[in-house]
Amino acid sequence: MTVPENIRILLVDDHAIVREGYRSLLHKQPGMVVIAEAADGAEAYLRFKDCNPDVVIMDISLPGQGGLKAIERIKQYRPDAKILVFSMHQNPSFALQATRAGALGYVTKSSTPDVLIRAVHDVHAGRLTLSADIAQALALQKLTGNDIALQELTVREFEILRMLVEAKSTDDIAQTLNLSPKTVSNCHYLIKRKLGVASDIELTHLAIRMNVIDLLELSGPAP
Secondary structure, three states: OOOOOOEEEEEEOOOHHHHHHHHHHHHOOOOEEEEEEEOOHHHHHHHHHHHOOOEEEEOOOOOOOOHHHHHHHHHHHOOOOOEEEEEOOOOHHHHHHHHHHOOOEEEEOOOOHHHHHHHHHHHHOOOOEEOHHHHHHHHHHHHHOOOHHHHHOOHHHHHHHHHHOOOOOHHHHHHHHOOOHHHHHHHHHHHHHHHOOOOHHHHHHHHHHOOOOOHHHHHOOOO
């Protein structure tokens, strides 16, 4: 009988302790092995090119180049790359943007370990997969129309929005995302127009209300 090869995994999360916990969990599963890790989007792209993993498990709230940008870069490099987003964000708009960027799955960190393991197998098999809470949130969003404006944003605009409400400057965003400051400024204008706000203060309030970012994130890490 032929023994199936291990699913080779690249694990991307900016918290070393979190990576250690999930690496331990994955290594305990028959047929899974973490072959590389990364702490941000730029490192994830380089590790992917170096190691050519079967599945990428990636957080999208990463320092510098966020997870959405990293997904896009990886998919441009290898269109058949299989990426599973594993995020604390339960806002269905994040799942929508992740799948638009090229992810095959989206699982929230509040899910049980077996949900993550099953999602790894699904993504490895090329199947789209969502944790139950996200699937339910997406269904409710379609029924109620909540956050419909966020769905009008492109992946690039969504990533720029995330950085704007973190008080990043135009130049910082441009450098991080490898864009020109003019492109970032144009996107900034389009984001406000699409979301129907007139100022950055209104934009931040809207982002908090739509759970794009919360007050804890805005306050930064605890001293």
